[in-house]
Amino acid sequence: MDRGADEQNGGDAAEWKKVADLRVVVEAQDPAAKEEDDFALRRFLRARDHNIDKASAMLLKYLSWKRTTKPRGSITDYEVQGELVQEKLYMQGLDKKGRPLVYLFLARHFPAKRDLDEFKRYVIYILDNTCTRLQAGQEKFAVVADLRGWGYANCDIRAYVAALDIMQSYYPERLGRVLLIHVPYVFMAAWKMLYPFIDDKTKEKFVFVADRDLDATFRDSIDESQLPEVYGGRLELRGYNDLSPPSSSN
Numbered sequence: 241m242d243r244g245a246d247e248q249n250g251g252d253a254a255e256w257k258k259v260a261d262l263r264v265v266v267e268a269q270d271p272a273a274k275e276e277d278d279f280a281l282r283r284f285l286r287a288r289d290h291n292i293d294k295a296s297a298m299l300l301k302y303l304s305w306k307r308t309t310k311p312r313g314s315i316t317d318y319e320v321q322g323e324l325v326q327e328k329l330y331m332q333g334l335d336k337k338g339r340p341l342v343y344l345f346l347a348r349h350f351p352a353k354r355d356l357d358e359f360k361r362y363v364i365y366i367l368d369n370t371c372t373r374l375q376a377g378q379e380k381f382a383v384v385a386d387l388r389g390w391g392y393a394n395c396d397i398r399a400y401v402a403a404l405d406i407m408q409s410y411y412p413e414r415l416g417r418v419l420l421i422h423v424p425y426v427f428m429a430a431w432k433m434l435y436p437f438i439d440d441k442t443k444e445k446f447v448f449v450a451d452r453d454l455d456a457t458f459r460d461s462i463d464e465s466q467l468p469e470v471y472g473g474r475l476e477l478r479g480y481n482d483l484s485p486p487s488s489s490n
Contacts, residue, residue: 287412
């Protein structure tokens with residue numbers, strides 16, 4: 241979708257004027273901003289309630305982070321292989337709004353087994369790959385976070401906060417919704433520690449779904465063909481171990 245089509249579909253001309261103003265401010269300080277399209281700038285602008293000073297500071301911080309964190313432009317499978325082989329996350333399917341879906345199985349994450357730097361790279365890897373699945377006209381993705389079996393051995397506040405910081409600081413206005421399902425009572429203690437690190441706009445996107453409402457929630461938001469078999473749908477989840485070629489034997 242180009243800007244002209246967006247404006248015909250209800251885009252705000254005044255908002256695009258602010259995007260142009262933001263571009264002038266940021267490009268004067270960092271020429272790398274020329275590589276970012278207007279939709280990216282609009283996301284940063286919206287994340288800061290259309291305040292150009294705050295949006296420009298956020299965008300400049302992002303451009304500096306991008307150079308340091310992804311000097312080659314992306315994170316490779318090899319750089320996050322230790323996370324990928326755990327298969328705690330699947331990037332498959334679309335919801336009824338056309339948003340790419342990410343299915344998280346948080347009981348498969350163990351802080352005792354993770355390296356925080358690799359985990360941060362993994363978060364970036366997932367976000368980048370999810371964003372490449374966005375269809376024309378769609379800027380957001382959705383998440384189903386399954387906490388069945390989650391316990392204290394899985395609790396990793398440092399990693400959760402790191403993931404939130406990356407998403408909120410460098411991928412603004414990308415998250416559409418998070419459905420938290422099969423939530424054990426013990427998780428609420430971790431949620432209370434995590435909650436202050438979530439910005440107000442993001443807080444609204446987290447939805448706790450009671451087990452009794454799960455089937456109806458899925459039916460309302462995800463077509464059966466896009467819903468994993470484990471939840472009564474027809475989608476076969478295929479993770480890194482399924483998709484990666486077998487190692488050659490010498």
